[in-house]
Amino acid sequence: MSTSGFDSYRPPEPAGRRRRKGRRRAGPSRGGGDGSREMPVVPDAEFGSYYGRPVVKAPPWETDVAAYLFLGGLAAGSGLLAAGAQLTGREALRRSTRLAAITAAGLGAGALVRDLGRPERFLNMLRTVKLTSPMSVGSWILAGFSTCAGVAAADEVDRATGSRLPLGRLRGLLRGAGSAAGLGAGMLAPPLAAYTAVLLSDTAVPTWNEAREELPFVFVSSASLAAGGLAMMTTPVAQAGPARVLAVVGAAGDLVATEVLERRMDETVVETLYQGRPGRYLQVSKVLVAAGGVGALLAGRWRAAGALSGAALLTASALTRLGYFEAGLTSAKDPKYTVEPQKRRLAERRRRGITDDSITTVE
Amino acid sequence: MGQLFGPTNPAVDAGWQHTHPRKGFFTDTSVCIGCKACEVACKEWNHVPSDPDPQLLGSSYDNTGGLGANTWRHVAFVEQDAERIARARRSGRALVDLGMPSVGPPPGRGTAGASAPGGGADGSAAGGAGGSTGGADDYGGLHDAARLGPPVSTGVPGDGPIDTTPPDTPEFRWLMSSDVCKHCTHAGCLDACPTGALFRTEFGSVVVQDDVCNGCGTCVAACPFGVIERRSDGTAAPGERGPQQGPTREGGIAQKCTLCYDRLTDGQQPACAQTCPTESIRFGNHEELVATARERVAELHARGMTEARLYGANQNDGVGGTGSVFLLLDEPETYGLPPDPRVPTADLPQMFSRAGWAAAGMLATAALAFLGRRR
Ligand code: SF4
Ligand code: SF4
Numbered sequence: 001m002s003t004s005g006f007d008s009y010r011p012p013e014p015a016g017r018r019r020r021k022g023r024r025r026a027g028p029s030r031g032g033g034d035g036s037r038e039m040p041v042v043p044d045a046e047f048g049s050y051y052g053r054p055v056v057k058a059p060p061w062e063t064d065v066a067a068y069l070f071l072g073g074l075a076a077g078s079g080l081l082a083a084g085a086q087l088t089g090r091e092a093l094r095r096s097t098r099l100a101a102i103t104a105a106g107l108g109a110g111a112l113v114r115d116l117g118r119p120e121r122f123l124n125m126l127r128t129v130k131l132t133s134p135m136s137v138g139s140w141i142l143a144g145f146s147t148c149a150g151v152a153a154a155d156e157v158d159r160a161t162g163s164r165l166p167l168g169r170l171r172g173l174l175r176g177a178g179s180a181a182g183l184g185a186g187m188l189a190p191p192l193a194a195y196t197a198v199l200l201s202d203t204a205v206p207t208w209n210e211a212r213e214e215l216p217f218v219f220v221s222s223a224s225l226a227a228g229g230l231a232m233m234t235t236p237v238a239q240a241g242p243a244r245v246l247a248v249v250g251a252a253g254d255l256v257a258t259e260v261l262e263r264r265m266d267e268t269v270v271e272t273l274y275q276g277r278p279g280r281y282l283q284v285s286k287v288l289v290a291a292g293g294v295g296a297l298l299a300g301r302w303r304a305a306g307a308l309s310g311a312a313l314l315t316a317s318a319l320t321r322l323g324y325f326e327a328g329l330t331s332a333k334d335p336k337y338t339v340e341p342q343k344r345r346l347a348e349r350r351r352r353g354i355t356d357d358s359i360t361t362v363e
Numbered sequence: 364m365g366q367l368f369g370p371t372n373p374a375v376d377a378g379w380q381h382t383h384p385r386k387g388f389f390t391d392t393s394v395c396i397g398c399k400a401c402e403v404a405c406k407e408w409n410h411v412p413s414d415p416d417p418q419l420l421g422s423s424y425d426n427t428g429g430l431g432a433n434t435w436r437h438v439a440f441v442e443q444d445a446e447r448i449a450r451a452r453r454s455g456r457a458l459v460d461l462g463m464p465s466v467g468p469p470p471g472r473g474t475a476g477a478s479a480p481g482g483g484a485d486g487s488a489a490g491g492a493g494g495s496t497g498g499a500d501d502y503g504g505l506h507d508a509a510r511l512g513p514p515v516s517t518g519v520p521g522d523g524p525i526d527t528t529p530p531d532t533p534e535f536r537w538l539m540s541s542d543v544c545k546h547c548t549h550a551g552c553l554d555a556c557p558t559g560a561l562f563r564t565e566f567g568s569v570v571v572q573d574d575v576c577n578g579c580g581t582c583v584a585a586c587p588f589g590v591i592e593r594r595s596d597g598t599a600a601p602g603e604r605g606p607q608q609g610p611t612r613e614g615g616i617a618q619k620c621t622l623c624y625d626r627l628t629d630g631q632q633p634a635c636a637q638t639c640p641t642e643s644i645r646f647g648n649h650e651e652l653v654a655t656a657r658e659r660v661a662e663l664h665a666r667g668m669t670e671a672r673l674y675g676a677n678q679n680d681g682v683g684g685t686g687s688v689f690l691l692l693d694e695p696e697t698y699g700l701p702p703d704p705r706v707p708t709a710d711l712p713q714m715f716s717r718a719g720w721a722a723a724g725m726l727a728t729a730a731l732a733f734l735g736r737r738r
Contacts, residue, residue, distance in 0.1 A: 121576075132367070139557055194719070
């Protein structure tokens with residue numbers, strides 16, 4: 001290191017300065033300032049940032065979008081149950097789930113539109129079909145599902161009101177269309193439940209992107225247990241059997257997928273799933289999933305206990321979505337979650353001898 | 364649908380039939396003097412509104428903060444002490460030691476002798492050899508910010524005008540870098556946009572169509588560099604906004620650098636490049652700029668500045684190379700750039716396939732739930 005006679009005049013470096021820049025120091029400085037010496041084998045275990053400012057940007061999404069994740073999943077699960085109920089002749093279950101599907105889909109779509117920067121242009125979502133855009137694919141899925149669920153629900157309302165809708169001879173048409181639409185909604189339901197995971201993961205937001213392998217499984221499980229839970233609350237136990245099965249399997253899947261996700265996620269980024277408000281949401285959600293799942297399994301045949309378990313599951317699903325949503329936003333706001341994993345994976349590739357794919361080059 | 368990752372010509376990949384050369388920027392931060400002329404020229408030309416909430420950020424001379432809807436060029440200021448300078452050199456050196464092709468001096472060779480002041484052999488250094496501080500150590504006279512500014516006084520009477528610019532010394536340096544949209548070969552923003560508002564121009568750049576974007580914000584999260592942002596809709600509570608400002612232009616939609624698409628179609632260069640007094644920002648054919656950038660980094664290495672490195676010049680990187688190439692003097696993250704960006708869409712096929720399995724599982728579960736027990 002170069003020294004000069006003036007060094008002694010400089011005040012000692014203030015201790016707080018580095019912290020302000022969001023830097024963690026591993027040890028005392030090493031010499032070799034001319035850069036010509038050998039690089040130490042162990043890379044610096046610290047990360048630099050530009051005044052602690054974010055590297056990537058969190059999307060400008062409000063809680064509306066988290067609400068949509070929940071409602072969309074609930075709609076999907078309900079649509080699936082409705083199709084099954086329709087095919088197996090469970091009238092009460094079909095009624096409650098069809099109505100749940102359209103209500104949740106409608107509210108969810110409303111939340112999505114409200115979150116746009118230019119809500120009056122929401123139809124632009126269907127301006128093109130773009131397979132590289134999960135938002136585009138999802139918009140088409142949601143539009144298709146909502147249309148089907150809407151027709152099925154109209155049919156259901158007409159039946160429930162004792163054919164009192166002024167339809168005349170169109171009633172027969174509605175019955176046929178309602179059945180076809182109910183099955184259509186059932187086919188579109190699983191993609192509707194799963195695509196939101198891709199929507200989140202296909203971003204540079206560290207937590208969401210890191211979770212890309214497991215998040216679809218968490219989300220379909222969450223959708224299943226939510227819809228199963230709601231059906232347990234709204235349907236007589238005699239017909240709610242399939243809803244209970246869906247809820248229990250969903251709960252088990254949720255817990256397993258979450259466990260795998262947390263184990264495989266980058267050691268730094270996974271913090272965002274434990275810390276702060278999102279951490280608490282996810283923690284409570286796990287407890288509720290377990291409780292609701294066990295409740296549905298053991299006591300689901302009693303209406304009150306079943307309804308209580310259902311409520312627990314429904315709440316759990318909402319908290320899961322909110323938790324992952326907010327954890328992602330947190331991870332985008334702290335540069336450490338972007339820089340540290342990237343440096344690690346770069347170093348790992350270099351260790352394996354891959355040196356030709358770095359964005360930084362000297363050639 | 365084009366290619367999702369790997370080397371390609373983005374304009375051809377997007378379906379342009381003719382062969383326009385790809386255009387881009389080369390931002391050589393070693394000659395940036397931090398005048399922010401680029402920020403200003405960009406705002407003026409593109410009618411980018413002022414920051415609704417200007418603040419003194421306490422980060423050297425940077426009160427802009429970072430790129431965003433209302434900042435399409437951003438000049439970063441980093442103050443570094445001797446230790447940080449040494450660390451930057453080591454990390455640059457390490458890139459060479461990794462076995463990457465390099466033209467720098469062989470490891471272990473002293474660098475003091477290479478510190479011929481001035482230089483300007485690359486033709487970019489407009490001012491020439493003004494700023495030698497003596498060449499007694501390997502930093503003297505090397506830093507181009509000093510070189511291109513008014514001559515730094517050596518303290519010798521009659522040596523020229525007395526200048527108050529703080530010189531770059533072994534103990535201190537100032538990094539300045541003008542950041543901009545990278546106009547990625549594989550642009551996350553463009554891939555993720557559901558409306559088709561973002562499109563690839565014939566010059567290989569990425570541009571938002573203001574009348575199509577509905578402000579869904581998908582692109583914001585999909586950019587690995589944190590560049591594009593949704594402009595706030597301009598409605599603000601009374602008192603929050605200065606009296607001189609009307610409603611925000613293009614509020615509620617995504618905004619970012621357009622590589623001055625309007626100017627390009629008229630055969631002009633982007634406003635920032637035209638205004639840059641030191642030619643730190645250069646505009647031109649992407650291929651030629653990358654070649655220039657390589658020469659420049661080789662030259663700096665030859666002169667002992669092993670901290671110099673290119674950012675975005677590698678078409679094998681996670682975004683297929685960038686249209687805006689940078690020469691940096693420290694690790695990318697020091698400037699707020701991601702060290703190993705990867706376009707999220709590169710993994711999209713796997714993500715969709717995982718989602719497909721998950722959806723199939725859900726369908727199967729429901730089928731079992733209904734068929735398993737007929738009751
Ligand atoms: S840097 Fe970001 S905004 Fe610019 S082209 Fe790449 S992905 Fe899009
Ligand atoms: S905000 Fe506009 S440009 Fe960005 S993804 Fe949505 S529609 Fe496309």
